[in-house]
Amino acid sequence: MPAVDPEPDMAAGRVRAGQGRRGWVRRIVVGLVVLAALPFVLTFLYILPFVHPVSTLMLKDLATLQGYDRQWVSLEEVAPPLLHSIVMSEDGQFCSHYGVDLRELSAVLTDAMEGELTRGASTITMQTVKNLFLWHRPLGSVRKVIELPLAVYFDLVVPKHRIMEIYINIAELGPNIYGAEAAAQHHFGKSAKNLSRREAALLTAALPNPILRNPAKPSASMRRIANIIERRARNAGDYVRCLQ
CATH class of the missing domain: 1.10.3810.10 (Biosynthetic peptidoglycan transglycosylase-like)
Structure with a gap:
């Protein structure tokens, strides 16, 4: 049987790992933006008696x-x-x-x-x-x-x-x-x-x-x-x- 080249699998794995890290970074950034914006949004709500x-x-x-x-x-x-x-x-x-x-x-x-x-x-x-x-x-x-x-x-x-x-x-x-x-x-x-x-x-x-x-x-x-x-x-x- 012909030998299987492992390089494509390893490259695909690195791509998936990189995408996974970028996904986590995006989630963290979005979460921080939401936390930062929350006080400014809630302030308008808190005006209501x-x-x-x-x-x-x-x-x-x-x-x-x-x-x-x-x-x-x-x-x-x-x-x-x-x-x-x-x-x-x-x-x-x-x-x-x-x-x-x-x-x-x-x-x-x-x-x-x-x-x-x-x-x-x-x-x-x-x-x-x-x-x-x-x-x-x-x-x-x-x-x-x-x-x-x-x-x-x-x-x-x-x-x-x-x-x-x-x-x-x-x-x-x-x-x-x-x-x-x-x-x-x-x-x-x-x-x-x-x-x-x-x-x-x-x-x-x-x-x-x-x-x-x-x-x-x-x-x-x-x-x-x-x-x-x-x-x-x-x-x-x-x-x-x-x-x-």
């Missing part, structure tokens, strides 16, 4: 079978002292900036270049897009690069009133506790609309570290922070004009 978005942390709680407590409320169902406390503590220029506080961001960059300890420059809008679309840890610097343009876009499309409404319903305020209503019920046994100025300040003081800070059992340092927040909230005035 009857849509109640969930955060990436809430999705993580579901994926790990922990579950979470979140009870959606409108902005009008939240005590004004809580809204004032959050603005004056987290983002005093919320009503006037365009998603990013350029003055605060510039100060942080200057401190970083001079080797000094940096403070946070995240606006409420930045925190909202992070909670809705991005991860928390690790690679925080990489996330910030994505977060900044997303915040500008989100602020351009979504009214300030709605941004705050989404934020106070997805912010983490305890282990598996999200939003003002669930937090008020969990920590103080009352609705968010009935929170006192002191309770609002304590809830706000917990925002930077809600896992370790318990508004119902505040430490001495947390009480001092709440005192400052409560004082600032009383003088919120024009800083909260976009929420009135």
